Amino acid sequence: xxxxxxxxxxxxxxxxxxxxxxxxxxxxxxxxxxxxxxxxxxxxxxxxxxxxxxxxxxxxxxxxxxxxxxxxxxxxxxxxxxxxxxxxxxxxxxxxxxxxxxxxxxxxxxxxxxxxxxxxxxxxxxxxxxxxxxxxxxxxxxxxxxxxxxxxxxxxxxxxxxxxxxxxxxxxxxxxxxxxxxxxxxxxxxxxxxxxxxxxxxxxxxxxxxxxxxxxxxxxxxxxxxxxxxxxxxxxxxxxxxxxxxxxxxxxxxxxxxxxxxxxxxxxxxxxxxxxxxxxxxxxxxxxxxxxxxxxxxxxxxxxxxxxxxxxxxxxxxxxxxxxxx
Numbered sequence: 001x002x003x004x005x006x007x008x009x010x011x012x013x014x015x016x017x018x019x020x021x022x023x024x025x026x027x028x029x030x031x032x033x034x035x036x037x038x039x040x041x042x043x044x045x046x047x048x049x050x051x052x053x054x055x056x057x058x059x060x061x062x063x064x065x066x067x068x069x070x071x072x073x074x075x076x077x078x079x080x081x082x083x084x085x086x087x088x089x090x091x092x093x094x095x096x097x098x099x100x101x102x103x104x105x106x107x108x109x110x111x112x113x114x115x116x117x118x119x120x121x122x123x124x125x126x127x128x129x130x131x132x133x134x135x136x137x138x139x140x141x142x143x144x145x146x147x148x149x150x151x152x153x154x155x156x157x158x159x160x161x162x163x164x165x166x167x168x169x170x171x172x173x174x175x176x177x178x179x180x181x182x183x184x185x186x187x188x189x190x191x192x193x194x195x196x197x198x199x200x201x202x203x204x205x206x207x208x209x210x211x212x213x214x215x216x217x218x219x220x221x222x223x224x225x226x227x228x229x230x231x232x233x234x235x236x237x238x239x240x241x242x243x244x245x246x247x248x249x250x251x252x253x254x255x256x257x258x259x260x261x262x263x264x265x266x267x268x269x270x271x272x273x274x275x276x277x278x279x280x281x282x283x284x285x286x287x288x289x290x291x292x293x294x295x296x297x298x299x300x301x302x303x304x305x306x307x308x309x310x311x312x313x314x315x316x317x318x319x320x321x322x323x324x325x326x
Contacts, residue, residue, distance in 0.1 A: 016048060016051060016056075016060075016088070016091055016092070017048070018047050018048050018051075018056055018060070019046055019047050019048065020047060020171075021171075021175040022042060022043050022044045022045075022046055022047050022053075022175070023043045023046060024040050024041065024042045024043065024175075024176070024179060024297065025040070025041045025043060026038065026039070026040050026041075027039050027040075027041055027265050029264065029265070029282070031282050031285060031286060032281075032282065032285045032296070035285050035286065035288065035290065035292070036291075036292030036293055036294070037285045037290045037292075037294050037295075037296055038294070038295040038296070039281070039295075039296055039298065040179060040180055040295060040296065040297040040298070041265070041267065041297075041298055041300055042172075042175075042176060042183075042297050042298065042299045042300060043300050044056075044057075044172065044299055044300055044301055044302075045270075045274075045300045045301070045302055045303040050083075050084065050087035050088075050091070051084045051087060051088055052080070052084065052301075052302045052303050053299075053300065053301040053302050053303075054169065054172070054185075054191075054192040054299075054301045054302075055080060055081060055084035055160065055302070056084075057165070057168045057169045057171065057172060057192070057195070058081075058159075058160035058161065058165035058168055058169060058191055058192065059084055059085060059088055059156075059160055059165075060168060061164040061165065061167065061168040062154070062156050062160065062162070062164050062165060063088055063092065063094070065154065065164060066094065066154035067154075068094065069152060069153055069154045070094075070095040070096070070097060070150050070152075070153040070154065071085060071089065071094060071095070071096045071097070071153065071154050071155075071156055072096075072097045072099065072144075072145065072148065072150055072153040072154070072155050072156070073085050073096070073097075073098060073099070073155070073156040073157070073158070073160070074098070074099045074100075074101070074132070074135055074156075074157065074158040075098060075099075075100065075101070075158055075159070076100070076101045076102070076247070076248070077100060077101070077102060077105055077111055077113065077114060078111065078113045078248050078272070079098075079100075079113065079158075079159075080272075080273075080302055081158070081159050081160050082098045082100070082113070082114075082117050082122070083113060083116050083117055083120075083305075084160075085098065085122070085156065085160070086098065086116065086117040086118075086120035086121065086122035087116075087120050089120065089121055089122060090120040090121050095121075095123075096120075096121065096122045096123070097122065097123045097124075097125060097148055097150060097153070098114075098117055098122045098123070098124050098125065099125050099127055099132070099135070099144060099148075100114065100124055100125065100126045100127070101127070101129060101132040102126060102127075102128075102129060102132075103126050103127055103128040103129070104126075105126050106126035110124075112305065113305065116305075123148075125144075125147070125148055127144065131144070135158075136157070141155065157189075158189060159188050159189030159191060160189075160191065161189040161190060161191025161192075161194070161224060162191070162224075162227070163224070163227040163228040165191045165195070166191050166194045166195040166198075166224050166225065166227070166228035166229075167195060167228050167229075168195060169191060169192045169194070169195025169196050169199075170195040170196070170198045170199035171195075171199060172192070172195065172196045172199060172299070173195065173196040173197060173198060173199020173200040173204075173206070173234070174199040174200075175199075176196075176199075176200065176204070176297055177199075177200065177201045177204070178201065179295070179297060180204065180295045180296060180297035181203075181204060181205070181290075181294045181295050181296070182204070182205055182206075182207055182290065182294060182295075182296045182297070183196060183200065183204065183205070183206050183207065183296075183297045183299065184206075184207040184208075184209065184277055184280065184281050184296055184297070184298050184299070185206070185207075185208060185209070185277055185298070185299035185301060186208075186209050186210075186211050186273035186274060186276055186277035186299075186301055187208040187209060187210045187211065187217055187221075187238065188210075188211055188212065188247070188273065189220065190208070190217045190220045190221040190224060191224055192299075192301065193206055193208040193221055193236060194221045194224040194225045194228065194233075195228070196234075196299070197225075197233060197234030197235070197236040198225065198228070198229055198233035198234050199234075200234055200235075202235075204235070205234075205235040205236065205237070206234060206235065206236040206237075207236070207237060207238075207239065207280075207284075208221070208236065208237070208238045208239070209238075209239055209242050209276055209277040209280040209281075210238055210239075210240055210242075210243055211242075211243055211246075211247055211272060211273050211276050212243060212246055212247045213240075213243050213245075213246045215240055217238055218238060221236070221238075239280055239284070241280070241283075242276045242277070242279055242280040242283070243276065244276060247272070248272055250271050250272070250275070254271070254275055254276065254279060255271070257275065257278075257279050257282075258271055258275040258278075258279075261275075261278055267300070268303055268304050269304070270300075270301075270302045270303055270304050270305075271304070273301055273302055274300055274301060274302060277298060277299075277301075278298055281296055281298050
């Protein structure tokens, strides 16, 4: 691993070498073309090879705020956010701890996603699902941090979505000003949409495609925007129809769509987020939801999960219980 300075107050995160602004590419897709709709792919997946897309935009301001402290964050067993945080910790030589939903996972072999986190130096701490649901309650969070021996750590919420992250994602909207009428993107915790919508011009609108079931995101996004900007910002809405069963779930139909899109446009399509948003855009176009002459920008927020590089350990640095401190 190459040497990199540890971040501190006012530290420069250029060591991570982001590619900003991310490129945008106009593609011809006959399904949209016959409806008079132009499709622009906003390639946020090319910002950084390991802190992909919206993960860079949300993590960068939080890494600066951590000022060299241990970063504690949260996620499920297949969390893109956990992987990005672990990669940032390795690159910046910053200690990271991932609190993982599901105590039952602690005695099992790590899946490829968590194996990558461990290989990047993240300490994994598994908690039961009831505790995980209450992680934002001050008493529960304090108990988790005590168990980790990390009372002074910098805490980043699940998915990386907080007011700093939302303000960081505003630049995504600003980069798309004048380039599209509608900006569509997949939504997990809603932080990217909350920031993007605030950065768009008044004549643009944002369309979020939630990848989870439940219909709770509208309130979450409004709350995030209020925390970041003081009020709701921008013209945005959600279409809840394209979750394909919920988070980390796909279907043969979605898999066939994603494979076809890859063949049409030479774009590797990440299945859990990006495929669902692209499916939603194509379906909406075919339903006539976009007026003739509309330009839709689809934000490619991530890339397919690559295999663990050869030689990197798959052994977790800690499990539930008393974590092993460095």
